[in-house]
Amino acid sequence: MPIARTFLASLTAVLATAVHAQPVFRSAIDVVTVPVTVTAADTTRRVGELGRADFRIYEDGRRQELTLVSHQPRALSLCILLDSSPSMASGRQVLAIRAIDTILQGLKTDDEATMHFFAGKVRTAFPWTLAPALRPVSWIEWRLSLGTALIDALKEGLHQVEQARNPLPVILVVSDGGENASGTSLAGLVATRKQSETLIYGIQTDLTPSRYAPNVNRAFANFLPQVVGDSGGMTHRIRTPEAAETAALALLEEWRSQYVLGFTPKDGPDGKYRALKVEAVDPNLAVRHRAGYLASPSK
The missing domain is CATH 2.60.40 (Immunoglobulin-like)
Structure with a gap:
């Protein structure tokens, strides 16, 4: 017992000395x-x-x-929010598909992505997946339905960011910019530090609205700039498939540089x-x- 007590006392003294000898660093937090x-x-x-x-x-x-x-360059966690309202018909779907396919094909090995459709409600197309495991999007599953809950979709995107593993969280909204169905207000949407550090970008499909699209409140006719806001991102407006691809490549380059x-x-x-x-x-x-x-x- 005396030997054990002597050993413990010596060990405690050594540890205490080591602790005092350690340089003090401020937490990375x-x-x-x-x-x-x-x-x-x-x-x-x-x-x-x-x-x-x-x-x-x-x-x-x-x-x-x-x-x-x-x-x-930092590894990217990309959450794509894709407008699935009727206003995306008549050519806008083609633009969105070209942009999203280009971006997903340009991701690096350590990147990850998730995608969600939104109309009156938000539903998951695929969860967080590392880039090497991503499969080509099955666009046949992209079905248009009534409503444009853009702010609700952003809320879900910010929730998804909390589960992201990489140091560069980005939300990309692909939409014509309309909003007419959300139960959430834009004010106070950001609730955590990680959410406040998320970059938000937009790709706006800028075509003449489809004749099948429902009426949209004029105050909400171009809501995308407010969603992107002062997050540090920007909005690309596209009118042709070639412009969609160019915008997608520009975004990839920006995130890398x-x-x-x-x-x-x-x-x-x-x-x-x-x-x-x-x-x-x-x-x-x-x-x-x-x-x-x-x-x-x-x-």
């Missing part, structure tokens, strides 16, 4: 990352590689110290929304990014 799309005002100019000295970042108007600037900026906020998590602003030091460069995030601890 405090680090906020911001995907940034950088473009040149002169489209013929190549942006080139940028570093920490090329950006300024602010949180609620206070400048923050950048601790990370990365230009490495974004910069990721990181900083540790001066204030700890408080669960409140915080505004973000990123500037490029070079006035000839434009940056696009999300407008803020919920300052709750990330999981």
